[in-house]
Amino acid sequence: MERYVIIRSDNKSISEPMDRQKAISTVKDYDKQGISSYIVSEDEGNRIAKDGNFYTPKWE
DSSP states (O other): OEEEEEETTTTOOOOOBBHHHHHHHHHHHHHTTTOOEEEHHHHHHOOOHHHHHOOOOOOO
């Protein structure tokens, strides 16, 4: 089963790995609080944690 992590834009924190439904629920809760957050794969989260490079997606 694939695991996901959440990256918060306000403090650039990375969550513990979780399943898809939990990640979606958590992002919705953050949105209600006015916090932007993004779901990425566990592998991508590990890469970001290692080198610190997270670029906010631009939706055009």
